[in-house]
Structure formats: structure tokens, C-alpha cells
Amino acid sequence: DAKTTQPPSMDCAEGRAANLPCNHSTISGNEYVYWYRQIHSQGPQYIIHGLKNNETNEMASLIITEDRKSSTLILPHATLRDTAVYYCIVRVGTDSWGKLQFGAGTQVVVTP
Amino acid sequence: GAVVSQHPSWVICKSGTSVKIECRSLDFQATTMFWYRQFPKQSLMLMATSNEGSKATYEQGVEKDKFLINHASLTLSTLTVTSAHPEDSSFYICSARDTSGVYNEQFFGPGTRLTVL
Numbered sequence: 001d002a003k004t005t006q007p008p009s010m011d012c013a014e015g016r017a018a019n020l021p022c023n024h025s026t027i028s029g030n031e032y033v034y035w036y037r038q039i040h041s042q043g044p045q046y047i048i049h050g051l052k053n054n055e056t057n058e059m060a061s062l063i064i065t066e067d068r069k070s071s072t073l074i075l076p077h078a079t080l081r082d083t084a085v086y087y088c089i090v091r092v093g094t095d096s097w098g099k100l101q102f103g104a105g106t107q108v109v110v111t112p
Numbered sequence: 113g114a115v116v117s118q119h120p121s122w123v124i125c126k127s128g129t130s131v132k133i134e135c136r137s138l139d140f141q142a143t144t145m146f147w148y149r150q151f152p153k154q155s156l157m158l159m160a161t162s163n164e165g166s167k168a169t170y171e172q173g174v175e176k177d178k179f180l181i182n183h184a185s186l187t188l189s190t191l192t193v194t195s196a197h198p199e200d201s202s203f204y205i206c207s208a209r210d211t212s213g214v215y216n217e218q219f220f221g222p223g224t225r226l227t228v229l
Contacts, residue, residue, distance in 0.1 A: 036220075043116075043205050043220035044156065087155070099146055100207075100218060102156040 004088045009107040012082075018075040020106055022088030025069040032091045033064060034100065035073045037084040044087065044102075047073065078110045114140045116208050118221035125196055126229055133191045133224045135206030141186035142208035146218070147179075150203040162189040196228045 005023040012018040024033065035047040048055055048062045050071070055062045061074040075082055087105040115138040125131050135145055143164045148156040160181055161169040168181035180192040189208075193200055205223040 038156075041203070041223070041225075043118075043207075043222045046219070099158055099161055101158060102148075104155050 004090055004103050006086075006088050006103065006106045008104065009109070012075075012078045012108060012110050014080060014110055014112050015077055018078045018082065018108060018110070020073040020075075020086050020088075020108065021070065022073070023070045024088070024090050027068050027090050033062065033068075033071050034089045034091055035060070035062065036087045036089065036100075036102075037082075038087065038105070039081075039084045047086075049091075078108075080110050080112065082108065083110045084108060114138070114208075114210055114219045116206065116219045116221040118204075118206060118224050120224060121222065122225040122227075124227045124229065127197050128195055130192055130194045131196055131226060133193075133204055133206075133226075135189045135191070135208065135221055137187045137208040137210075137219070140208075140210040142189075142210065143186060145183060145189040145206055145208045147181065147189075147191050148205045148207070150205060150223075156205060159191075164189075193226065196226070198228045201226055201228045 032049050032051050034049040036044040037047055038044045048057055048060050050062045050064055052064055064071045085105040085107050087102050089100050117136045117138055119134045123131055145162040147159045149159050150156045158171050159174045162181045162183040164183045164186055170176045178194055183189040203223050203225050207218040207220045209218045
């Protein structure tokens, strides 16, 4: 199973874009990259996922490198409510809805 | 997005007692649900996969006789912590996946904080 590496923490100024990196150098061809976030004492919240193309939704953008060994989650205009732990996960298994294994994640703190 | 609820949101119990936690998918059917545990300042740890109508699959190191899982319907899975001890105090979170194919992600419940005295 592919593992992910994320920086333990990062700060971001309110209103600025937050770029969260993730390395997944051992990812397999059929594994997706998922991003979740967890606000303190709440359940994780789905953000976005992708296979090899860049993806965008109302919450964020996901940029996946051509070799798929790394990706970047972009929060275009960070707000104080975006303060959370962000998890980059490579989905386990060949099943489309395989179980998710969480790593340590990145603690993002958005400051005024 | 789809909603997953958990009940109770928090519970305090005495050592040696059993505690049941419910996980419900409110607006979709879920043949598969997952149970996680999270200790303070740590990441989520997958405990088991709950499949409707069959036995749960436990992760390595998780005692199946201590953490009983029942997935009796397409919208409900329960986790029972039997003979709870203080070291079982944790944040328990469930997730469910929509089997209709409408959604492409798992949905997580808000979590249940268990404190064993």
C-alpha cells in the first residue's frame, strides 16, 4: 500500500492561498489520492480526490504531478474556519471504495 | 453531501461496563461502514470494517471480542465496547460509503467521545 508524507504543520494567512504538499512516491496505477480534513474534535470531512488529472471543486483544487508521485492541495482563499488537520490518503485496495488509512496529516493554522 | 450520525456524542462509564455506539447513514444506504479510534493528538486508526449481514473484518491488533460490531441493516452499524477500561477512553468515529454510486467518497460521523472512569 502506498504511503504518504506530509509536513507536520504549516501556517497560512487569512485570505491567502494555502498550498499543502503530499508525497506518495510508491503509489500504484489504480490508486487514487484523497484529501480529508479534521477540525478539532469532529469527524473528518471529505475535500477532494483524483487519479491523475487535476481536480477542482467548491472547496479546493488538487494538483497531481505527471508521475503521480506527489500532489498539492490548494485552498484558494483560506479562512479561519479552514484551520484543521489535513490528511492526504492513498486509497487502499483495488475496490473502488476501499478502506482509508490515515497518516499523521498536516496541522494547518490560518491566522488573521 | 450525505450525512452520517453517531449516538451518543459522548459517554462516561465505569470500568467494567459495556458501552454501545450507534452509527447511522441518514439519507443513503451503506453496506459497508468503518470504525476508527483516535487518541488525543494522534491520527485516526482504522479498527474494523463492518459489512451488512456478515461478520466484521478487524484490523490487526484489534480484539474482536472486546469491540463487538453489528451491522444489521443498510443504515445502522453498532460498536459495543465490552468490559471497558480506562485505556479504552478515546474518540470513536465511524464512516459509511454510499453503495448507490451517487457519491464517490466516504462520509464520516461526528464521533463519540468515550471516557471510562
